[in-house]
Amino acid sequence: MLTAQHVTAGYRDPVITDVSLSVRPGQTVGLAGPSGSGKSTLARVLALLHKPFRGVVSIDGEAVTKFRFGALQRTRIGVLFQQPRLSVDPRFTLRRAIAEPLRGNQERVEELADAVMLTADLLDRRPHEVSDGQLQRACLARALALRPRYLICDEMTTMLDASTTAALVGVIRAYQEETGAGVLAISHDSTLLGRWADETVRLQPHPVSGTGQRDLADAPTRNSPTTS
């Protein structure tokens, strides 16, 4: 199980306060909440890319101590971000970007590219030579390359058309069936989460920090993830 217990995290000020959440193997948990409520911050904490001020993250019972890109535990967690342009080295071809974590296992690259429906002609192009949706498919292939036990998808489909969204959700489901991986799916689109996730947790905006809140009056006194 991937869990966050009583996590408080942010940048200058906390963005999320005392949030607990867990993802069981094989399960898909949806995470919803308004813009600025800290969904991406929580995603980065769970992906071990951002150290929380307080609280504990654990993977399959093991508490995480290192929040760094190179940390060994990170390989157990795959992440997909909202904007693929910011997460791929612009000098790499898509083939090389996917192969990077695989240390050159070309056969597996083809297999992964095939699963995400990247045609052969696209693999030899660089990020600026493909569309955002094509780049996002490459990012999914790269995220699955190390066979992560948990996959965190932060607004993965926000700029994808309906058909590509349905297809990529299908790819992730097939991967889960094969490996028993757990998935955290973050989205603004409640219809999508209703269709994709087994259950959905809602994050409320933080009342004191100025981060992303638009409507103080409606905000509850603290983050209270509620299961719907």
Added chain:
Amino acid sequence: MVNLEIDRLSVRFALPGATVNAVSDVSLRIRPGECVALVGESGCGKTVLASALLGFLPGNAETRGSARLGDTELLTATDHELATHVRGRQIGLIPQSPASHLTPVRTARSQLEEAARVLQGDADVAAQRTGLKPEHLDRYPHELSGGMAQRVANALALVGEPWLLIADEPTTGLDRELVDGLLDEFRRMVDDGRAVLLITHDLAAAQRIADRIAVMYAGRIVEIGPAAGVLGDARHPYSRGLVDALPDRAFRPIPGRPPLLTNLPDGCAFAPRCDQATAICEERPVLTDDPHAVACHQPC
């Protein structure tokens, strides 16, 4: 205010050993007071079409056809002409993936204020119209959430009060409330006699504000017509498939793979994925010229 007249526009990219046919023979007229939505699968050429209109294509691109904005031919205009007369003033662009277009070392405010100065617009008004709070503006790009970066890009495109706004996935990362606010803002612009070309994957958003919807497949417009007709009563099998893929419909992807733009068939490019394809589909269907036009030999 003038029309944008796109006439048989094609864009190809030369790559080592291959040519990518990103946009083929697109004709489209956008009039003042009109919102046209452009939808289609990822990689079908939407962003390339927008880039061509603003002279933002990379060096390996080759264009054909024409795109006229009043008397200006956009495809042959010099970069200087586009920079001083068109971009931001006549045509505003909200680029896709805005975070990668912001200058990392300057705050959102300094970027917006500079644009306001150059384009003689009002930074505060633009910020307010796009749902930005003053405290968001004091941040550097890396301190902005995805949804905030999107709003900064939206404000940058609106600040020069362009008569045509090209918005490429402008609702990325925004929650429902912010999406609705932005769409209302677009609608106000259109009601005010301006025009909006909305490139979006969000069919509900397209339906809400577009007067017409154009569906693109493999670089061609395959269906175009009144918003309600195109989504509610799609005539092209591809458009049907796109609507059926929505999470509140069947959530079923269109079968088969996206087309190879380096090797398009002579006939209908959708044929390999179309369950209605017959022998006549080996000939390329042409777009009809009725108000709800379709390019298919056997429309639904």
